[in-house]
Amino acid sequence: MAGRTRVLSVDDLPFLPFTTRADLQADQEAHPPFGNYLAAPTDRVARVHRTSGSTGPALLIALSMSDIERSVVAGAECFRAAGVGSGDLIVHCLNYCMWSGGLTDHQALERSGAGVIPYGVGKSSELIEMIRRIRPTGLHCTPSYLGRLEERLAADFGLAPRDLGLRIGLFGGEGGLQEPAFRNRIEQTWGIRAMDANYGMSEVLSMFGAECEARCGLHFFGDESLFAELKALDSDETSPMENGASGELVLTHRGRECQPLVRYRTSDIIEVTATEPCSCGRTSPRFRVIGRVDDMLVIRGINVFPGRVVDAIHRFSDRLTGEYRVQVSREAPIQEFRVVVEERSPGASPRLAAELADALEKSLSIRPTIQLVAAGTFPRTSGKTCRVERTL
Numbered sequence: 001m002a003g004r005t006r007v008l009s010v011d012d013l014p015f016l017p018f019t020t021r022a023d024l025q026a027d028q029e030a031h032p033p034f035g036n037y038l039a040a041p042t043d044r045v046a047r048v049h050r051t052s053g054s055t056g057p058a059l060l061i062a063l064s065m066s067d068i069e070r071s072v073v074a075g076a077e078c079f080r081a082a083g084v085g086s087g088d089l090i091v092h093c094l095n096y097c098m099w100s101g102g103l104t105d106h107q108a109l110e111r112s113g114a115g116v117i118p119y120g121v122g123k124s125s126e127l128i129e130m131i132r133r134i135r136p137t138g139l140h141c142t143p144s145y146l147g148r149l150e151e152r153l154a155a156d157f158g159l160a161p162r163d164l165g166l167r168i169g170l171f172g173g174e175g176g177l178q179e180p181a182f183r184n185r186i187e188q189t190w191g192i193r194a195m196d197a198n199y200g201m202s203e204v205l206s207m208f209g210a211e212c213e214a215r216c217g218l219h220f221f222g223d224e225s226l227f228a229e230l231k232a233l234d235s236d237e238t239s240p241m242e243n244g245a246s247g248e249l250v251l252t253h254r255g256r257e258c259q260p261l262v263r264y265r266t267s268d269i270i271e272v273t274a275t276e277p278c279s280c281g282r283t284s285p286r287f288r289v290i291g292r293v294d295d296m297l298v299i300r301g302i303n304v305f306p307g308r309v310v311d312a313i314h315r316f317s318d319r320l321t322g323e324y325r326v327q328v329s330r331e332a333p334i335q336e337f338r339v340v341v342e343e344r345s346p347g348a349s350p351r352l353a354a355e356l357a358d359a360l361e362k363s364l365s366i367r368p369t370i371q372l373v374a375a376g377t378f379p380r381t382s383g384k385t386c387r388v389e390r391t392l
């Protein structure tokens with residue numbers, strides 16, 4: 001085919017190499033600021049976001065007006081599916097300081113038809129005052145931020161979360177809501193409908209996953225802008241988004257102008273939970289996030305995601321504080337697996353360790369040793385805490 005350019009189709013994707021976040025980081029370092037993969041003239045760059053720097057240097061995300069529009073369209077679909085729209089007024093409590101969750105998701109909320117209060121993060125007491133004054137119908141934040149608001153409500157106002165009169169909570173950025181006990185606690189305490197409404201990643205598309213009223217996983221709303229594959233964990237084989245399929249989510253942009261990615265390994269491991277038309281009327285496949293490739297432990301030959309451990313611990317939130325450590329063998333292959341949890345009232349529940357071991361064995365297919373320790377044993381930090389220790 002010398003001298004001729006062949007137009008690649010999605011059928012050719014398996015012949016192309018994967019792209020990783022480390023590739024993008026190295027490329028931006030070698031070709032600052034946006035990397036050699038900036039595919040549009042710099043005067044097309046209409047907005048710059050930044051990813052979190054949790055794994056290496058922060059990536060700069062350049063977006064054209066068309067890239068922004070695609071993000072806003074997919075994000076608006078997510079919010080509508082989660083049940084917000086015209087008549088809602090949502091206080092938007094995500095970081096506006098270069099994060100796509102701030103400005104871009106704000107625009108997506110507006111596009112859904114809802115009104116938006118652009119609050120950002122911090123100043124929690126002032127936020128509560130503002131909610132009491134404006135009376136929005138819902139809020140959009142990380143689930144863990146609710147704990148902070150609960151503290152301030154009690155300490156500064158003597159109020160319960162229900163007193164704010166919110167109707168709906170839109171959550172993203174962290175897992176947890178797929179665990180019924182955790183979600184129930186939020187819904188009971190706040191008197192809201194708690195929806196997993198914001199799954200995405202800024203280097204690909206700020207939002208492309210959200211659950212609908214049926215709550216049968218996250219609808220995949222990326223089809224207009226993304227081509228998805230699932231990569232096997234132990235090989236480079238990929239499979240389509242078929243019912244029951246699981247693997248690392250690999251995404252290729254359709255029509256991204258500024259920084260199009262081809263076969264980008266997201267590091268998120270997902271499972272497709274349904275592909276038939278949903279009771280909500282939408283036909284997009286549903287999926288759930290199982291964990292991160294970087295976090296995966298191979299214990300006695302079984303893939304274990306520490307995130308699943310916390311899901312099980314949340315189920316015992318009446319007796320456990322929720323703080324925990326996973327302790328495993330120092331060296332591979334990992335044989336030893338212990339979960340250390342803080343008990344609210346030591347000794348009050350003699351069967352607790354066995355019940356927790358049963359629950360973990362059921363969700364992980366492997367039984368850990370459980371160690372109960374007193375509440376307050378582990379230090380509380382505001383940042384990201386490493387809860388996996390290679391000490392045994």
Ligand SMILES: [Zn+2]
Nearest residue numbers: 212214278280
């Ligand atoms: Zn649905």
